Amino acid sequence: MAKEKKLVESITSMSEDFAQWYTDVVTKAELVDYSGVRGCMIIRPLGYAIWENIQKELDARFKATGVENVYMPMFIPESLLQKEKDHVEGFAPEVAWVTQGGLETLPERLCVRPTSETLFCDFYKRIIQSHRDLPKCYNQWCSVVRWEKTTRPFLRSAEFLWQEGHTAHATAEEAEARTIQMLNVYADFCEDVLAIPVIKGRKTDKEKFAGAEATYTIEALMHDGKALQSGTSHNFGDGFARAFGIQYSDNNNVLQYVHQTSWGMSTRIIGAIIMVHGDDSGLVLPPRIAPTQAVVIPIQQRKEGVLEKAAEVKEALAKAGIRVKLDDSDKSPGWKFSEQEMRGIPVRIELGPKDIEAGQAVIVRRDTREKIETSLETLAETVQEVLATMQSDMLARAKHHLETHISEAHDYEEFKDAVANKPGFVKAMWCGDVECEKKIKDDTTATSRCMPFEQEDISPVCVCCGRPAKKLVYWGKAY
RNA sequence: CGAGGUGUGGCUCAGUUUGGUAGAGCGCCGUGUUCGGGACGCGGAGGCCGCAAGUUCGAAUCUUGUCACCUCGACCA
Numbered sequence: 001m002a003k004e005k006k007l008v009e010s011i012t013s014m015s016e017d018f019a020q021w022y023t024d025v026v027t028k029a030e031l032v033d034y035s036g037v038r039g040c041m042i043i044r045p046l047g048y049a050i051w052e053n054i055q056k057e058l059d060a061r062f063k064a065t066g067v068e069n070v071y072m073p074m075f076i077p078e079s080l081l082q083k084e085k086d087h088v089e090g091f092a093p094e095v096a097w098v099t100q101g102g103l104e105t106l107p108e109r110l111c112v113r114p115t116s117e118t119l120f121c122d123f124y125k126r127i128i129q130s131h132r133d134l135p136k137c138y139n140q141w142c143s144v145v146r147w148e149k150t151t152r153p154f155l156r157s158a159e160f161l162w163q164e165g166h167t168a169h170a171t172a173e174e175a176e177a178r179t180i181q182m183l184n185v186y187a188d189f190c191e192d193v194l195a196i197p198v199i200k201g202r203k204t205d206k207e208k209f210a211g212a213e214a215t216y217t218i219e220a221l222m223h224d225g226k227a228l229q230s231g232t233s234h235n236f237g238d239g240f241a242r243a244f245g246i247q248y249s250d251n252n253n254v255l256q257y258v259h260q261t262s263w264g265m266s267t268r269i270i271g272a273i274i275m276v277h278g279d280d281s282g283l284v285l286p287p288r289i290a291p292t293q294a295v296v297i298p299i300q301q302r303k304e305g306v307l308e309k310a311a312e313v314k315e316a317l318a319k320a321g322i323r324v325k326l327d328d329s330d331k332s333p334g335w336k337f338s339e340q341e342m343r344g345i346p347v348r349i350e351l352g353p354k355d356i357e358a359g360q361a362v363i364v365r366r367d368t369r370e371k372i373e374t375s376l377e378t379l380a381e382t383v384q385e386v387l388a389t390m391q392s393d394m395l396a397r398a399k400h401h402l403e404t405h406i407s408e409a410h411d412y413e414e415f416k417d418a419v420a421n422k423p424g425f426v427k428a429m430w431c432g433d434v435e436c437e438k439k440i441k442d443d444t445t446a447t448s449r450c451m452p453f454e455q456e457d458i459s460p461v462c463v464c465c466g467r468p469a470k471k472l473v474y475w476g477k478a479y
Numbered sequence: 480c481g482a483g484g485u486g487u488g489g490c491u492c493a494g495u496u497u498g499g500u501a502g503a504g505c506g507c508c509g510u511g512u513u514c515g516g517g518a519c520g521c522g523g524a525g526g527c528c529g530c531a532a533g534u535u536c537g538a539a540u541c542u543u544g545u546c547a548c549c550u551c552g553a554c555c556a
Contacts, residue, residue, distance in 0.1 A: 019551095020550090023549090034548075036547090091555095093555085146556080149480070149554065149555085150550090150551090150552090156555070160556075162556080229556060232556070265556090267556095269556095297515095299514065299515055300513090300514050300515085301514075332513080332514055333515065336516095337516050338517050339517085350515065352514085354515080479556095
C-alpha cells in the first residue's frame with residue numbers, strides 16, 4: 001500500500017525499461033512525433049516551445065558577451081569541406097550530399113552542412129584584413145544534418161536544431177578565454193534555467209572535435225546513470241586559419257593567423273531535461289523553461305460561477321507574469337491532472353465551488369505533488385514562490401543524484417566493477433595514452449567523458465595500464 | 480553496417496498454424512447525466528490488412544520480392 005500508485009498506466013515505468021520510458025514520455029507528452037523520413041523528427045508545439053525558450057535564454061546570454069547572429073547557407077561545396085583534413089575525415093562518414101539541381105547533375109556536389117566551420121572560415125578569410133577587424137563573434141541558429149546510423153528523438157536525430165557560434169581572435173589567449181567563457185555560459189544556463197548540474201572539463205584527444213586543438217565539454221548525468229554530452233566549446237588554435245588562409249595585419253603590419261573557436265548546444269539538451277527531471281508520470285519541466293508554468297483546472301466547471309472565477313484567476317496570474325493556461329475542456333478533472341503531469345507543467349491550480357466559497361485555491365506541485373491551499377488574494381505571489389522553490393528543489397535533487405552517482409576506482413578490477421555495477425561517473429586516473437582509452441572502451445563500453453577542471457590526485461598510476469598517471473578522468477557510459 | 484523484432488480503423492493489438500462475409504478495447508463524432516486522481520448511458524462514423532508480383536474458384540492468412548519503422552550493438556552532438 002505504501003507503494004505509490006502509478007497514475008498514468010500508458011507510460012512504461014523507468015525502472016522497468018528506461019529506454020522505453022523515454023520514448024513513451026517523448027511521444028505521449030507530445031514533444032515530438034516520428035516523420036516519414038528516417039531519423040527525422042517532427043517537433044510538436046510543446047517541444048518547440050521549450051526550444052524557443054532555450055533559444056531566448058541562450059541568445060540573450062550570447063549577446064551579453066558581444067556575439068552577433070548571422071545566417072550561413074545550408075550547402076557546402078565539396079572543395080570547401082575538404083580544406084581541413086581532420087575535419088573532413090571526422091565528418092565524411094555522416095554527411096548528406098546534393099548531387100542534382102533541378103534536372104541537371106551538379107558540376108560539384110554540395111554537402112548539407114553537418115556543421116559550418118568551413119563556411120565561417122571561408123567568410124572570415126574575406127572579411128578579416130586588419131587587427132581592427134577582430135574579434136569576430138558570430139553565431140547562427142539553424143539545423144544541421146548528420147546521416148546517423150541509429151537515431152532517437154532529441155538525443156540523436158538525422159537533422160537537428162542547434163546554434164553554432166564561431167569566433168576569430170587576434171591571439172591564442174583571447175581564443176582560449178572565449179572558449180572557456182562560452183563553456184561557462186552553457187554550464188550556468190544548464191544550472192540556472194534547466195536545473196541540470198554539469199561536470200565541466202576537457203575532452204581527451206580521442207574524443208575531441210575533428211580539427212580542434214582542444215574541446216571542452218559539459219557532461220550531465222541522466223537518471224539511469226548514463227552521461228550526456230550537453231554542450232561543447234572548441235578552441236581551434238590557428239589550425240583552421242592556416243588551412244583556409246585567414247590572416248590579418250597586426251599593428252606592426254606583420255601578417256598573422258587568427259585564432260578561432262566554435263561552440264554549440266542542440267535540441268539534444270531537451271533530451272537531458274527529460275531524462276534528468278522526468279518521472280513515471282511523464283515530463284517534469286523546470287519552471288524557468290516551462291512554456292506553460294501553471295494550469296488552472298476548474299472542478300465542477302458547469303456549476304454557476306466556477307468557469308468565470310477560473311478565468312478571473314487565470315487573468316490575475318497572467319498579469320503577474322506567470323505563463324498560465326485555463327483548461328476548460330469538458331474532460332474530467334482526473335484526466336486533466338494526468339495530462340498536466342504528462343506534459344510536465346510545473347504547477348496546477350485546482351479551483352472548485354468549495355474553494356470559491358472559502359476564497360481559496362489549491363496549488364499542486366508537479367515534482368512532489370504537494371498540495372498547498374492558498375487564499376485567492378495572494379495566489380499570484382504564492383504561485384511565484386512555489387515556482388521558485390520548485391526550480392531550486394529540482395536543481396538540488398539533480399545535484400544530489402549527480403553527487404551520489406560518482407564513484408572512484410584505483411585499479412582495473414575496481415574500475416570494471418564500478419562501470420558494471422555503479423551507474424554514473426567513475427573517477428579514475430589515466431596515463432594519457434589513447435590505447436588505454438580504447439582498451440577501457442572495449443572491456444567495459446565506458447568512454448572518457450572529460451578531464452575535469454577540478455583535478456584531484458586519487459592514485460599515482462593509470463587505472464588501466466599501471467604506468468604513471470597524468471590526469472583524473474571522469475568515465476562513463478554515454479548517450 | 481551487424482543481430483533481433485514488427486507492419487491489420489487515429490492508437491494498442493487479436494485473427495495468420497489449418498485460405499472461405501475484417502474483429503476487440505481505447506480514442507473520435509452526436510447527445511444526456513457527471514466532475515477534488517484518467518466517469519457513465521444511448522446513438523454513430525471509420526480499415527481494399529505496408530507495397531508489388533505469384534499460387535488459388537477464393538489470400539490479412541500460402542510463396543517470392545521489396546519498403547518502412549522499432550530495439551540492441553559498432554559510429555557520432
